Amino acid sequence: xxxxxxxxxxxxxxxxxxxxxxxxxxxxxxxxxxxxxxxxxxxxxxxxxxxxxxxxxxxxxxxxxxxxxxxxxxxxxxxxxxxxxxxxxxxxxxxxxxxxxxxxxxxxxxxxxxxxxxxxxxxxxxxxxxxxxxxxxxxxxxxxxxxxxxxxxxxxxxxxxxxxxxxxxxxxxxxxxxxxxxxxxxxxxxxxxxxxxxxxxxxxxxxxxxxxxxxxxxxxxxxxxxxxxxxxxxxxxxxxxxxxxxxxxxxxxxxxxxxxxxxx
Amino acid sequence: xxxxxxxxxxxxxxxxxxxxxxxxxxxxxxxxxxxxxxxxxxxxxxxxxxxxxxxxxxxxxxxxxxxxxxxxxxxxxxxxxxxxxxxxxxxxxxxxxxxxxxxxxxxxxxxxxxxxxxxxxxxxxxxxxxxxxxxxxxxxxxxxxxxxxxxxxxxxxxxxxxxxxxxxxxxxxxxxxxxxxxxxxxxxxxxxxxxxxxxxxxxxxxxxxxxxxxxxxxxxxxxxxxxxxxxxxxxxxxxxxxxxxxxx
Numbered sequence: 001x002x003x004x005x006x007x008x009x010x011x012x013x014x015x016x017x018x019x020x021x022x023x024x025x026x027x028x029x030x031x032x033x034x035x036x037x038x039x040x041x042x043x044x045x046x047x048x049x050x051x052x053x054x055x056x057x058x059x060x061x062x063x064x065x066x067x068x069x070x071x072x073x074x075x076x077x078x079x080x081x082x083x084x085x086x087x088x089x090x091x092x093x094x095x096x097x098x099x100x101x102x103x104x105x106x107x108x109x110x111x112x113x114x115x116x117x118x119x120x121x122x123x124x125x126x127x128x129x130x131x132x133x134x135x136x137x138x139x140x141x142x143x144x145x146x147x148x149x150x151x152x153x154x155x156x157x158x159x160x161x162x163x164x165x166x167x168x169x170x171x172x173x174x175x176x177x178x179x180x181x182x183x184x185x186x187x188x189x190x191x192x193x194x195x196x197x198x199x200x201x202x203x204x205x206x207x208x209x210x211x212x213x214x215x216x217x218x219x220x221x222x223x224x225x226x227x228x229x230x231x232x233x234x235x236x237x238x239x240x241x242x243x244x245x246x247x248x249x250x251x252x253x254x255x256x257x258x259x260x261x262x263x264x
Numbered sequence: 265x266x267x268x269x270x271x272x273x274x275x276x277x278x279x280x281x282x283x284x285x286x287x288x289x290x291x292x293x294x295x296x297x298x299x300x301x302x303x304x305x306x307x308x309x310x311x312x313x314x315x316x317x318x319x320x321x322x323x324x325x326x327x328x329x330x331x332x333x334x335x336x337x338x339x340x341x342x343x344x345x346x347x348x349x350x351x352x353x354x355x356x357x358x359x360x361x362x363x364x365x366x367x368x369x370x371x372x373x374x375x376x377x378x379x380x381x382x383x384x385x386x387x388x389x390x391x392x393x394x395x396x397x398x399x400x401x402x403x404x405x406x407x408x409x410x411x412x413x414x415x416x417x418x419x420x421x422x423x424x425x426x427x428x429x430x431x432x433x434x435x436x437x438x439x440x441x442x443x444x445x446x447x448x449x450x451x452x453x454x455x456x457x458x459x460x461x462x463x464x465x466x467x468x469x470x471x472x473x474x475x476x477x478x479x480x481x482x483x484x485x486x487x488x489x490x491x492x493x494x495x496x497x498x499x500x501x502x503x504x505x506x507x508x509x510x511x512x
Binding site for chain 1: 342352
């Protein structure tokens with residue numbers, strides 16, 4: 001029985017395609033501003049944003065902080081909120097999927113809270129936590145917890161019934177089935193949730209920073225708007241986009257490592 | 265091979281879903297170390313029969329005794345090989361074979377030893393470190409069969425485990441099943457709709473009737489092993505069973 005692992009390389013063109021697409025996009029963008037098709041007061045060309053990026057690495061004006069400080073503030077808020085939403089949402093969703101009692105208690109409340117947009121919580125957040133870090137983390141937590149609960153719940157529900165029957169005939173307890181079958185079965189969905197929750201948290205960052213902030217990428221965007229500086233706005237947006245993409249990419253790599261058996 | 269000790273005693277086993285009686289006071293005995301095949305017409309409730317026997321489904325009436333005690337998946341070693349693949353995709357082949365023993369709480373050293381032994385018998389050793397989706401369908405079914413034998417079951421139930429494989433592989437795996445059973449002396453109930461397969465592997469064949477299902481006949485297969493499909497006595501038994509379940 002000659003079973004061997006085989007590696008298949010992707011063709012060169014497929015590997016280059018992402019770079020070609022990003023490059024073309026940037027060129028078109030640059031050209032549309034340079035040629036005057038889009039006025040410079042409405043949109044900054046990428047080259048200008050690029051040079052502003054280097055300038056902002058050391059120059060705190062006009063918005064009051066260097067780029068690294070903004071990014072660090074945002075990362076802190078987002079990661080605290082994100083981490084908390086994973087910590088609460090995933091176990092809750094998993095338990096809701098397997099234990100009827102947990103589902104009965106938590107599901108109705110969750111279904112009521114779910115449709116409320118996270119930024120609708122801003123006024124209450126100000127009452128409860130004031131305008132510091134806690135309030136922003138709370139908003140981001142609310143945003144991130146929804147996909148965690150839903151995906152973990154659905155993931156457990158999707159456990160193949162014959163696997164559960166198989167374990168039962170061996171005499172497995174409910175807890176063993178939950179830990180050994182349902183949780184691993186739910187892993188692909190949970191990793192999906194990591195990505196979706198990250199996106200939700202990251203996109204609600206700007207919303208959260210509407211709460212009187214003095215640093216943060218969302219604040220940078222708001223300031224750019226107030227100062228009438230499209231280059232600052234775009235820089236803030238690009239930073240939010242890029243760092244979000246990088247984080248997503250890192251999660252993707254971890255996912256592939258951990259799910260080797262399921263998705264190979 | 266088999267001693268006269270009665271391992272499994274089923275009495276008055278009845279299963280009703282509302283007004284529909286699927287199993288109607290089924291009674292039979294299986295001796296320790298016996299391999300009994302169960303055949304019956306299509307839709308006669310074979311799967312319900314196995315699900316009730318394995319305690320996945322409560323019986324409406326009747327009892328299933330293993331060594332004189334009411335069967336209980338926690339206390340007894342019951343294994344069930346399902347028709348569809350039941351490997352855990354996140355475990356390697358080797359970890360899958362060991363899974364049943366893990367639940368049963370077999371100590372680590374013994375678990376490893378038994379896993380190695382069984383994988384050697386069925387030829388899984390070379391793909392021990394692979395994942396189920398990297399091996400062929402027949403290998404996947406072999407993993408399930410090995411896992412079932414590995415717990416040294418009091419009762420091993422098989423629900424058409426080779427139903428979805430091609431003829432050549434079937435022959436091969438049937439031989440393998442007989443080898444495993446002979447070496448490990450487990451008590452096996454093998455459900456199939458393939459009469460030839462039943463005559464080939466079993467020591468005794470229980471023929472089920474149409475719904476409501478009863479045991480219609482019991483046919484001993486006293487042929488020496490290895491068996492030959494073309495031998496006159498083999499064909500005679502096959503014919504006899506076929507006559508009993510023909511629905512056309």
